[in-house]
Amino acid sequence: MTLHDSALVLFSGGQDSTVCLAWALERFARVETIGFDYGQRHAVELQVRPRIRSGLASISEQWRARLGDDHVIRLDALASLSETALTRDVEITIAESGLPTTFVPGRNLVFFTFAGALAYRRGIKHIVAGMCETDFSGYPDCRDDTIKAVQLALTLGMDRRFVIHTPLMWVDKAGTFTLAEQTGGKPLIDLLLGETHTCYLGDRVHRHAWGFGCGTCPACRLRAEGFAKWKAAS
Numbered sequence: 435m436t437l438h439d440s441a442l443v444l445f446s447g448g449q450d451s452t453v454c455l456a457w458a459l460e461r462f463a464r465v466e467t468i469g470f471d472y473g474q475r476h477a478v479e480l481q482v483r484p485r486i487r488s489g490l491a492s493i494s495e496q497w498r499a500r501l502g503d504d505h506v507i508r509l510d511a512l513a514s515l516s517e518t519a520l521t522r523d524v525e526i527t528i529a530e531s532g533l534p535t536t537f538v539p540g541r542n543l544v545f546f547t548f549a550g551a552l553a554y555r556r557g558i559k560h561i562v563a564g565m566c567e568t569d570f571s572g573y574p575d576c577r578d579d580t581i582k583a584v585q586l587a588l589t590l591g592m593d594r595r596f597v598i599h600t601p602l603m604w605v606d607k608a609g610t611f612t613l614a615e616q617t618g619g620k621p622l623i624d625l626l627l628g629e630t631h632t633c634y635l636g637d638r639v640h641r642h643a644w645g646f647g648c649g650t651c652p653a654c655r656l657r658a659e660g661f662a663k664w665k666a667a668s
């Protein structure tokens with residue numbers, strides 16, 4: 435990895451992918467972003483993305499110079515295939531499978547395939563994503579082994595070397611705040627709390643110390659607990 439390389443960041447507008455975008459802006463000469471519109475209930479994510487990108491650009495001159503194009507890909511087919519609480523008005527609970535009803539089967543596999551295709555076309559080798567196996571909801575497509583398999587599949591399937599970076603894989607939610615503080619200081623923490631969106635219900639009404647959200651869905655609970663743990667330690 436050299437500073438001459440470009441990276442493509444899977445950027446949803448959530449807290450984790452925003453930290454990953456800042457992480458990439460510290461390391462790569464040019465950083466492009468990709469987001470997916472798949473009829474998610476928390477489509478507010480898509481609205482906060484441009485604000486977060488300009489917020490990051492205003493934190494650092496270097497980041498502003500490195501931040502490249504944004505690409506939003508429509509994946510309507512994903513919503514038509516999945517009967518889940520992320521795309522339908524279904525209660526968010528833990529299903530018999532042990533996974534939350536927010537699980538969209540294969541979602542990240544689809545995301546990576548499209549990200550790989552775009553990276554191929556743009557001549558980008560490095561793909562950065564916020565998957566995390568610590569403090570997570572148990573989604574199998576967030577696991578490290580899955581990501582490693584996807585890297586191999588993309589590399590073989592497109593006959594082009596891809597490297598997938600997951601800086602948060604072994605970091606818990608408190609550690610994510612620590613990484614954000616180390617990467618972008620207070621301005622990045624303020625951007626995370628004020629603009630990023632994680633709540634599955636798309637709640638932008640209730641503002642807590644840890645940011646906006648309903649406060650009760652699995653994503654809000656993880657974020658609130660991580661914030662409290664980080665605050666207590668700092």
Ligand code: ZN
Pocket residue numbers: 632633634635636637647648649650651652653654
């Ligand atoms: Zn929520």
